[in-house]
Every structure is written in C-alpha cells, then in structure tokens.
Amino acid sequence: xxxxxxxxxxxxxxxGAIYMCRNPxxxxxxxxxxxxxxxxxxxxPVVLARRAIAAMxxxxxxxxxxxxxxxxxxxxxxxxxxxxxxxxxxxxxxPVTRSVTAGGATVTATATLDRxxxxxxxxxxxxxRGPGTAYTDTAGKSPSPTCGHTYEEPATYTVTATSYxxxxxxxxxxxxxxxxxxxxxEVITVGEAQVLVQ
Numbered sequence: 001x002x003x004x005x006x007x008x009x010x011x012x013x014x015x016g017a018i019y020m021c022r023n024p025x026x027x028x029x030x031x032x033x034x035x036x037x038x039x040x041x042x043x044x045p046v047v048l049a050r051r052a053i054a055a056m057x058x059x060x061x062x063x064x065x066x067x068x069x070x071x072x073x074x075x076x077x078x079x080x081x082x083x084x085x086x087x088x089x090x091x092x093x094x095p096v097t098r099s100v101t102a103g104g105a106t107v108t109a110t111a112t113l114d115r116x117x118x119x120x121x122x123x124x125x126x127x128x129r130g131p132g133t134a135y136t137d138t139a140g141k142s143p144s145p146t147c148g149h150t151y152e153e154p155a156t157y158t159v160t161a162t163s164y165x166x167x168x169x170x171x172x173x174x175x176x177x178x179x180x181x182x183x184x185x186e187v188i189t190v191g192e193a194q195v196l197v198q
Contacts, residue, residue, distance in 0.1 A: 011035055048107035049169035049178060052098040056111055060182035061085035061092045063161050066135040067188050075190040077154050080143040083118055083161070084132030093131045094165070107171030111180075114164045120149050121157030151190045160185045 005014055016037040064086035067075030075081060090096035092113075099108040118126040132147035143150075151157070165180040 043103045043105050045107050045172040045174050048100045049109050051100045052109040055098045056096045057091045060184035062087040063186040069186050069188050077192050081149045082135040082144040083147045084134045088131045105172050109167050109169035111165050111167045114166050117162045119160045121159050154191045156189045158187050
C-alpha cells in the first residue's frame with residue numbers, strides 16, 4: 001500500500017511509486033524506503049544462473065582408455081580402442097541441478113552432458129553420447145559398444161576428450177541455456193604386433 005502523496009518520502013513527486021528495500025541476510029530492521037519513477041531492477045537471472053553453475057563444480061571427465069596411458073602399456077594397430085569416463089558422477093557426466101536465491105528471487109539450473117568429442121590424435125574425431133563403456137577383460141578383442149576407435153598406424157598419440165554441456169536455467173519469468181565445455185588430454189602408445197621367427 002502506497003503512502004499518501006503528502007508523505008515526505010514522495011519528495012514532492014506525484015508520479016512513480018514508493019519502494020521498500022530490505023536485506024534478507026542482515027539482522028534487525030534495515031529496510032530503506034525510497035521514491036523511484038520506475039521499478040528498481042531486480043537480480044540479473046543470468047548472474048544467478050552462473051552462480052548456480054559454479055556450485056555444480058562441473059569439470060572434464062577423467063579419461064578411461066584402452067590401451068592404457070603410461071610407460072610399458074602399448075596398444076596394437078588394428079585392435080579396438082575403448083574410451084569412457086573413468087569418474088562418472090554428477091559433476092563429470094551429469095545431470096546435476098542447483099538453485100540460487102538472491103533478493104527474494106530464485107533461479108534453478110540443470111546441467112546435462114550433451115556429448116564427449118574425442119580427438120584421437122591421428123586426425124580422427126569420435127563423438128560419443130554419455131559416459132561410454134568401461135573396458136573389462138571379458139570384452140577381449142571386441143569393439144566398444146558405445147565409444148571406440150581403431151588406429152591404423154603405430155605412434156604415440158595425444159588423445160583429448162572435450163565434454164560439451166547444456167545448462168538450462170529458469171527464474172524471474174525468464175529462461176535460457178548456457179553452453180559449457182571442458183577438455184582433458186591423455187597420451188597413449190600404439191605399436192605393431194611382432195611375429196617371432198625361430
């Protein structure tokens with residue numbers, strides 16, 4: 001309810017409105033009453049959405065790959081390479097939802113992993129949906145059912161996995177999508193099988 005125009009808070013104005021601003025995080029009565037020709041701007045929903053994203057702690061996957069990285073581990077040309085997320089969880093493969101409230105307004109954001117694009121180091125790229133399938137010894141020489149590649153030449157390859165996210169947010173009568181990406185590299189070695197002749 002607006003005070004009468006005779007109230008000093010109007011400062012002689014007859015247009016606009018009287019507003020009360022209160023800090024919900026401060027103790028005591030700390031409201032400020034003031035006149036404004038237009039409604040004061042509320043929190044920026046995109047800023048709140050980005051705060052929600054920060055709370056998600058999204059990051060790149062830890063690469064799971066066969067042949068394994070490291071000294072002494074060598075894959076074989078022509079054998080299937082398997083790739084997957086070695087640490088699947090909300091912050092690496094989603095989905096994850098967070099909400100942020102400020103000035104009485106709430107924005108909710110949900111992050112979903114759209115795809116992982118693998119640059120295989122030999123000029124090839126592989127697009128995989130989801131976290132991939134971890135290799136187990138029972139798979140033998142079979143190709144990955146979800147995310148794989150085959151090298152044709154022996155070499156040491158730098159493989160990079162780039163996770164592409166879509167973060168959908170809504171609040172304050174608005175909504176939008178914020179794209180994000182995170183990249184993780186790994187180095188593997190692929191060699192040729194040698195036939196021993198005696």
